[in-house]
Amino acid sequence: MALAVVTATPAAATPGLVPAANREIVFTADGTTVYGTLHVPEHRAGQRLRAALLLPGSGPTDRDGNQPPGSAPDTLAQLADGLDRDGIATLRFDKYGTGRTGLGAYRDHPEELDYPAFVRQARAAYESLRDQPEINPHVLLIVGHSEGAMTGLLLGGTVRPRPAGLALLQPQAIRMLDLVALQLKAQVAEATRQGQFTPEQQRTVNAAIDAAVTSLREHRPVDTTDLPAAIAQLFEAFQGPNARFVLSDDAVYPPDTAAALRPGTKVLLTCGTNDA
Known part of the structure; x- marks a missing residue:
């Protein structure tokens, strides 16, 4: 169930048209109150509009x-403006951990927050959008950026009604930890090119990155001995309270969901x- 309150409208309206407006939308996902913004463009009274759910990137x-x-x-x-x-x-x-939503039901146990929880939250948002009075539920779109694109791909095959289209903007297209390793190795290669590492050091760091990914997937502590400080901090952040989210995200191989x-x-x- 969604509640909506008009929060902003232009000062003047064109005769015969409903002016563009933003509404604060409130819906519930897994016992958490989620807050969002519905933007409705200028339209004819009674017109049912195409609509898009916008999904944010990681973090x-x-x-x-x-x-x-x-x-x-x-x-x-x-x-939204475009x-x-x-x-x-x-x-x-505002997804979990951000804005007015915050951690919600996970406030006292954030270590239990996993990637499927974010997918369920996005599903509740899709259903809220579907049920808005100005929206044509048969012409819904899902637009996701980065991790949000992977979430959109997961939703696209399961929500009802099925979306008319998906926009996957810079999608997370391979497993999360494979993507992290790919990006880190590219950064190390650039640092080597600039003379910050020798080729031998580059090989050592790359091997340590691969070993760290393997350790995470096998639920073992990561050995950060051969990792530069910034990369070591990243892998340390993937453990502890964040481990459940990281491994549940890494379990998804996006091409399979297509x-x-x-x-x-x-x-x-x-x-x-x-x-980056």
Whole structure:
């Protein structure tokens, strides 16, 4: 069940049209109250609109696509603005650990928060969007960035009604720890090119990265002896309270999930080169 309150409307409306507006949306997932923003573009009274669920990337990324205070690219807020120009309504929300939602039901035991919990939260958001009075439930889209694209791929094959299309923006396209290893090795290669490591040191660090991934998957402590401090800190952060999330995310191989999509589902796939 979703509750909605109008929070912002333009001062003047065009005759015969309902002005664009933002609404604060509240829905429940696994006993947690989740807060989000529904943006409804200008439209004719009674018109049912296409709509997109916007899903954020990894880490504590809020409904606008930011990780305050250090990172504020407004990724999802900009997507909402762009889709507004095409007359597409959008719902974006504060996922677990961010914004007004916070940790919710996991506040006292964050170590139990795993990736499937985020997928269930996104499913509840999709159902909330589907049920809004201005929305055409048969023309729903899912737009996911990074980890959110993988979540969107998982939802796309299971939600009802099935989405008319998916936008997978810089998707997490391989297993999480394989992706981490790939990115870290690229950084080490660049550091070697700049003379910060010798080729022999590069090989040692790369082997330590592979060993760390294996240790995590086998539920063993990671040996950080041969890892640079920044990489060692990353693998240390993947253990302890975060271990359940990391391993449950790593268990998903995104190409396998694509098989559950309805034949004919339209998919936009972007693949850039600037993701650190």
